[in-house]
Amino acid sequence: MAVISDQGAAVMAEPVRISVKKASAVPMLLLAGVVLYLFYAWTAFDITALLARAQLSKGALLISDAVAYKTHVTKNFRRGDFEVAIEGERHATFKTLPDWVTGDADKFTVDLGEGYVVRVEGKSLAFEVPDYGTIHAELVGKKIVTTLPDGPVPDWLNARDVKLDARPTFSRRVQFTRAKLEIHKFQYGWENFWFPFTSELHGRSFSELLSLSTSGDRLNPDQANWQYILSSFWGNPEWQHGHVAVALFETILMAVLGTVTAAFCGLPLAFVAASNFNPNGTIRFVVRRVFDFVRGIDMLIWSLIFIRAFGLGPLTGSLAIAFTDTGSLGKLFSEALENIDRKQVEGVGATGANRWQRYRFGVIPQILPVFTSQFLYYVESNTRSATVIGALGAGGIGLVLVETMRTSRDWENTFYIISLIIVMVFMMDGASSWLRRKLIAGGESR
Amino acid sequence: MVEVMRQEVLALEGRRRLYTGLSLALLLAVVLSGYSEASALNSGGFLQGLSKFLDYPAQIVSQAWDQGWAFWALFPKFLPALIETLNIAAVATLIGAVFATVLSLLSSRNLEVPPAAIPVVRRIMDIMRAFPELIIALFLIFVLGASPVPAAIAVAFHTSGALGKLFSEVNENIDVKPLEGLKAVGGNWLQRVRFGVIPQVLPNYSSYFLLRFEINVRASAILGFVGAGGIGTELSRAIGWGAGSETAALFLMLFLSIVAIDQLSSYLRRHFVGADNFS
Numbered sequence: 139m140a141v142i143s144d145q146g147a148a149v150m151a152e153p154v155r156i157s158v159k160k161a162s163a164v165p166m167l168l169l170a171g172v173v174l175y176l177f178y179a180w181t182a183f184d185i186t187a188l189l190a191r192a193q194l195s196k197g198a199l200l201i202s203d204a205v206a207y208k209t210h211v212t213k214n215f216r217r218g219d220f221e222v223a224i225e226g227e228r229h230a231t232f233k234t235l236p237d238w239v240t241g242d243a244d245k246f247t248v249d250l251g252e253g254y255v256v257r258v259e260g261k262s263l264a265f266e267v268p269d270y271g272t273i274h275a276e277l278v279g280k281k282i283v284t285t286l287p288d289g290p291v292p293d294w295l296n297a298r299d300v301k302l303d304a305r306p307t308f309s310r311r312v313q314f315t316r317a318k319l320e321i322h323k324f325q326y327g328w329e330n331f332w333f334p335f336t337s338e339l340h341g342r343s344f345s346e347l348l349s350l351s352t353s354g355d356r357l358n359p360d361q362a363n364w365q366y367i368l369s370s371f372w373g374n375p376e377w378q379h380g381h382v383a384v385a386l387f388e389t390i391l392m393a394v395l396g397t398v399t400a401a402f403c404g405l406p407l408a409f410v411a412a413s414n415f416n417p418n419g420t421i422r423f424v425v426r427r428v429f430d431f432v433r434g435i436d437m438l439i440w441s442l443i444f445i446r447a448f449g450l451g452p453l454t455g456s457l458a459i460a461f462t463d464t465g466s467l468g469k470l471f472s473e474a475l476e477n478i479d480r481k482q483v484e485g486v487g488a489t490g491a492n493r494w495q496r497y498r499f500g501v502i503p504q505i506l507p508v509f510t511s512q513f514l515y516y517v518e519s520n521t522r523s524a525t526v527i528g529a530l531g532a533g534g535i536g537l538v539l540v541e542t543m544r545t546s547r548d549w550e551n552t553f554y555i556i557s558l559i560i561v562m563v564f565m566m567d568g569a570s571s572w573l574r575r576k577l578i579a580g581g582e583s584r
Numbered sequence: 585m586v587e588v589m590r591q592e593v594l595a596l597e598g599r600r601r602l603y604t605g606l607s608l609a610l611l612l613a614v615v616l617s618g619y620s621e622a623s624a625l626n627s628g629g630f631l632q633g634l635s636k637f638l639d640y641p642a643q644i645v646s647q648a649w650d651q652g653w654a655f656w657a658l659f660p661k662f663l664p665a666l667i668e669t670l671n672i673a674a675v676a677t678l679i680g681a682v683f684a685t686v687l688s689l690l691s692s693r694n695l696e697v698p699p700a701a702i703p704v705v706r707r708i709m710d711i712m713r714a715f716p717e718l719i720i721a722l723f724l725i726f727v728l729g730a731s732p733v734p735a736a737i738a739v740a741f742h743t744s745g746a747l748g749k750l751f752s753e754v755n756e757n758i759d760v761k762p763l764e765g766l767k768a769v770g771g772n773w774l775q776r777v778r779f780g781v782i783p784q785v786l787p788n789y790s791s792y793f794l795l796r797f798e799i800n801v802r803a804s805a806i807l808g809f810v811g812a813g814g815i816g817t818e819l820s821r822a823i824g825w826g827a828g829s830e831t832a833a834l835f836l837m838l839f840l841s842i843v844a845i846d847q848l849s850s851y852l853r854r855h856f857v858g859a860d861n862f863s
Contacts (some may be wrong), residue, residue: 451626
């Protein structure tokens with residue numbers, strides 16, 4: 139091998155460098171274009187203003203609220219009543235006060251733990267905050283008069299004439315307005331997840347429930363205990379397990395039914411659209427344009443039209459998916475048909491097979507892998523689509539999600555539904571790729 | 585002897601046919617019962633819906649017709665919304681493609697990345713792919729307020745996973761000889777990727793990128809419907825107010841732009857990427 143001096147190497151490298159530079163000129167221009175475009179998008183989306191407006195604390199609050207529940211201690215000055223309720227809900231009022239609330243409507247003490255104590259007497263309160271001091275507030279006429287410890291006012295405290303709002307830690311909050319006084323205590327967990335608060339099953343342990351379900355004494359004279367336990371769980375008014383389960387089923391039904399229909403409509407049409415099966419160019423053209431049309435209209439538009447005609451529900455979603463995907467699957471299948479090996483069809487034909495037998499034994503086996511894998515892939519992706527078009531109004535779990543998000547003061551419900559959707563999508567994903575591996579030799583193609 | 589074999593083959597064939605027939609019948613039963621179940625769960629019935637199927641399109645078309653020439657004036661009015669939707673899709677696809685490239689390089693077995701990283705990155709991509717965009721968009725709309733950004737982030741997140749998987753398949757099919765050559769002359773990992781991998785995968789990447797852009801235009805139109813801005817938001821407003829001619833104009837714009845992008849992307853793929861390179 140010849141030894142090249144350093145200088146020689148440099149001389150030889152020069153043309154290479156120039157040609158590399160030349161070759162990368164176009165990509166570099168493209169890259170510059172992309173960067174310019176992103177700058178444009180930055181201004182078009184007004185990201186600077188958005189960042190100023192963004193309430194990241196809202197997100198943090200939401201996430202923590204999703205795994206916690208709060209108990210309200212409320213004293214209403216107009217009605218003069220006093221109650222302790224989970225999330226302030228009427229049906230979740232404590233009959234006997236929890237141990238951290240003592241006293242009666244006129245004079246009571248709320249122990250928020252770690253030295254945070256609220257004492258209420260008449261229309262005045264004293265909130266003891268460790269490392270800060272005691273906040274005194276009193277409703278005098280129509281004004282809330284607040285007396286703070288000396289020193290600067292901390293940012294968790296907002297004292298005005300009409301409202302006092304103090305939240306020294308995430309889990310403790312005191313609100314005092316002219317109408318009422320509210321103390322919130324946050325605790326981790328999903329309260330009332332299994333049984334409604336008012337049910338006598340609430341708060342029982344699993345082994346207790348197990349022995350109850352097999353024991354003879356009926357809690358509810360109409361039902362056996364195990365039925366009673368199941369129906370209380372299923373009909374839990376706050377978490378609506380039954381309702382949510384039906385919605386999940388609806389979504390999966392939409393995806394499967396829509397895709398099956400699309401596959402069965404798409405397959406025969408694909409034969410018509412494939413140039414090697416249909417010599418008539420005009421019909422081919424028409425069918426292809428039909429594919430493009432139903433695909434182009436898009437699932438969004440189809441579902442909006444179908445909602446008008448068929449109302450809310452899985453039928454609407456199924457039909458929207460079926461229409462759109464007849465186009466997509468039909469196009470894919472017709473491309474697959476155009477790529478098949480003629481020899482197998484001729485071989486089958488040589489044994490004296492008629493037209494249908496040639497299709498059945500010469501063509502179908504060749505496109506079956508494509509058919510199956512595309513079908514499964516579409517079922518999987520349509521589970522996601524069904525959730526989305528459900529949210530637009532077709533029903534199913536998507537609609538439940540949007541509804542809970544709109545009406546919800548309790549993010550734990552939303553979080554629960556989100557987790558269920560994710561579990562559902564992952565399960566469909568797993569099932570589809572498992573089936574693909576099982577049914578198609580050669581594994582996870584696509 | 586031949587007769588015995590013939591009998592056996594025929595028996596096998598008969599049994600196979602029976603199984604195929606049975607599974608087809610089962611599938612048919614599932615579909616039929618599924619439809620009757622779906623029809624029962626639906627608030628409107630199937631047959632009565634069928635008669636009303638064309639009512640809504642007819643209604644909005646007739647309202648649009650009544651507008652006469654003024655109907656066409658609606659198009660420039662909604663053009664900014666359409667551009668916003670296209671921007672959401674483009675930004676999401678670009679950002680998604682960047683992340684997808686990084687993820688795919690880290691999850692290809694032939695690129696000398698730490699073997700422990702490969703399954704981890706693959707699982708990450710699976711999760712990103714499976715995570716429904718709707719949920720991310722709704723959450724971000726809550727935090728950031730209604731604007732196109734939540735939709736762009738949500739779509740980009742999904743795109744990273746979806747493209748990442750396709751890109752890593754492309755990476756694994758490349759010719760490794762250029763890489764060995766670059767290694768022999770002392771190129772580091774980044775240089776090997778830049779000069780050995782990227783030129784080989786760029787055509788396929790572009791093809792998948794264009795396909796994804798097409799899909800993302802649809803996705804961002806849909807996310808607009810839940811409050812992310814763009815043409816979807818206009819559409820939901822128009823439908824909510826019962827403004828038939830505006831609805832018709834928006835439907836038409838969305839349809840035409842989707843078809844145009846579809847055609848443009850397949851033209852680009854055929855002419856610049858090369859016919860043999862698209863899947």
